[in-house]
Amino acid sequence: MTNSRIPGFYNLTLEERRAKLAEASNRTPEDLLPWTTGGISAESADHMIENVVGLHSLPLGIGLNFMVNGRDVLIPFAVEEPSVVAGASFMAKLARAGGGFTATTTEPLMIGQMQLINVVNMNEARLKIYEHKAELLAIADAIDPVLKKFGGGARDLEVRTIEESAIGPFLVLHLIYDVRDAMGANAVNTACEKLAPQIEAITGGKVHLRILSNLADRRIARVRCTIPVSELTVGFESFKGETVRDGIIAAYAFAASDPYRAATHNKGIMNGVDSVVIATGNDWRAIEAGAHAYAARNGKYTSLSTWGKDKDGNLVGTLEMPMAVGIVGGATKVHPAAQAAVKLMGIKTANELAEIIVSVGLAQNMAALRALATEGIQRGHMSLHARQVAIAAGASGELIEKVAAQMVAEKVVRSDRAEEILKAMESGK
Template sequence: MTKFYELSRQERLQSLVKAGYLAAASADFLQAKPALADEILTAITENDVGQFVLPYGVGANFLIDNQPYYVPMVTEEPSVIAAASNGAQRIAQGGGFQTVVVNHLILAQVILTGVTQFTDLRLRLQAVDRQIFQVAATAHPSMVKRGGGLRSWQVTAVGADQAKISLWLDPQAAFGANFANTVAEAVGNFVQTQVLQGAEQVLAAILSNSGAKMTVTIRAEVPWRALATTTNSGTTVAARIAQLNQFAQQDPERASTENKGILNGVFAAALATGNDLRAISAATTAWLIEHQQLVLSRWQNLSAKQVLQGELTLPLPIGQVGGAINSLPTATISHELLGHPTVEQLMCIIASVGLANNLAALRSLVTTGIQAGHMRLQAANLAILAGATPVEIEPLTILLNQEQQVDLARAQLILKQLRQQKR
């Protein structure tokens, strides 16, 4: 049976349509590769002069909460999708990814200055608790109508004369940045006019990108047999993966690289679904600092069950509607490909891609090394860099993959020889 990655692009699209993942119209759209209309470009960016195109692919073999998925991924790095599919395939042998917990609340802050009597301020705010909820609801009634809105608030002293009001908001299916800012400003105006006294002032009112309560935890168990190589038993590989992960938990230089490997997949899936990579990056940094943790994932070798267990907790400030999700046709197709998941399901899917990439990278590192597979997948890019024309890319790539070691000079020499043979 031909593997998914061995199919042509058209054959992959046809198989996704046949399996019910994509509508025929969506497959036609992807096949045609149409450019964004000028009206859309003008609406979603500033000073537009053109389009910057990135490859759009799918990660295969994902089984998440007992549901199979092809996960859309946008990345210029072929090894990211290959690794995600590889890791997902091994995890599927142990039952796939399982959601442990998921939260989706966005934080907004009203920042106060000139606070000299914090206890008195807190009592004054508590006295208007009901009004704060009413102001928040009035600021964005459509969100309340959809079931969202302000869930809780707290006031906290910060430094000698400052404080913050933390507003925890349910944005429903959206990421909720505009919603959070609207509510924060409304509550800030109310507090300024109705609560604050003397030198107390609202300094700013805005969302926070901490992602503290917009998090997902997923878990996977990989049977030892699924980790074996031709030269290493699954038992040995599992033990070495756990050891390398434990090292990362104590060494910031290794941890940064392991986290980058996780975010390779997370960013690719988030971008494909129209979500904000900057928000995810900021939230990840804040989460690691707050939890005094170096690496996002944790792998344990469970001898009694003969499995390697992985767990990933990740802040994921994302949405299932709004922003670029509704504006970009390919982002809309990504949600179709995933079966139009809820925002909580989408968080689990994106986190699963991160853990799959993490597993594949760790397994390569403790067995064959990362570079052999990486360079094999980079051969096509090297062919392009060497000057291959579109019709020369595939034959040159095949020849490059037959080489033990290759660089640009060698690629250019092989291309020259290939052209001479055709004369």
């Protein structure tokens, strides 16, 4: 059984961390080998995208302490920003005291859109489409026999009218498609292409665009956690638990009310979400687009998460957002590093992956809010950022930590100061 609690993991060498990780996840060291090389060669990459000239790497870290739906899970993060892995892991540790993260997902329903233009009578065309709904769904359902075998396929067809646009009124058809463990873009786009001629014949109009929507509001992941108020002071012993709790709730209220704050608030959530999406070979751009569109679904951009307290005064957080991720097809299946990530987490379905990712998003959100509500975001973040600045200034080996520590102590984390400190240390002054 996986154990996501690995005390002292940060202090181990890279080789020791991989050995501990294999032991904690009941995997072999060979299972983790793709992470030591980046997973693919330039030759492999040449078959994935166009005009390949090489590879670009991101650091891969492991999120610790996560318990999702009663199961310990070790979570890979592909991210370059300091404090993301550490912050989410620490918040996951606090959440364990309240039972960890409880997550659910809806059915994996994606939306394919078809834009119907040059329609003479909108209402007549709309009703004609509904009259042929059964046969249209049957056509779409027969397109992918493999997906149908696993319980997926066409589920519904909806029609709505866009009354005002730059080209005047037109109809929009939504094909609701169950994609099971796939992200679904290829299946949905293929189905829309297949239906276009039939819809044109039925209505006399022209199907212009036919493409998946990344506002996957039929495919939602939800998560909640409860943090005992006593846990909120861990590391911040000079604060009262109630003070930290109320500070987090007040910070959330700011994001819920003001889109300028909400943009940064939600970016913090996506720091965690994107890291796992990238590590598993999924489309982080689609997830980002869906998340921000969902945050504005009621006409005003607002927070994706909520924070409050329960009857006992404990902190309660929730997060819900579209989560169109897959574990079959695409880069997830052809990229060895993505395969290793899925294997490490012990994931069997796309819904499980979505539940883990949304839990990471909530943990990362809590880490940012807790820092803002207490010491401010810069102290912890800049401590980690200082190491990058030290490396950029030319520090290596033990000097990285020494230069970083002095900059943090001085509260001046800048490249010019790093160069001065490094020069002094190297000269023995």
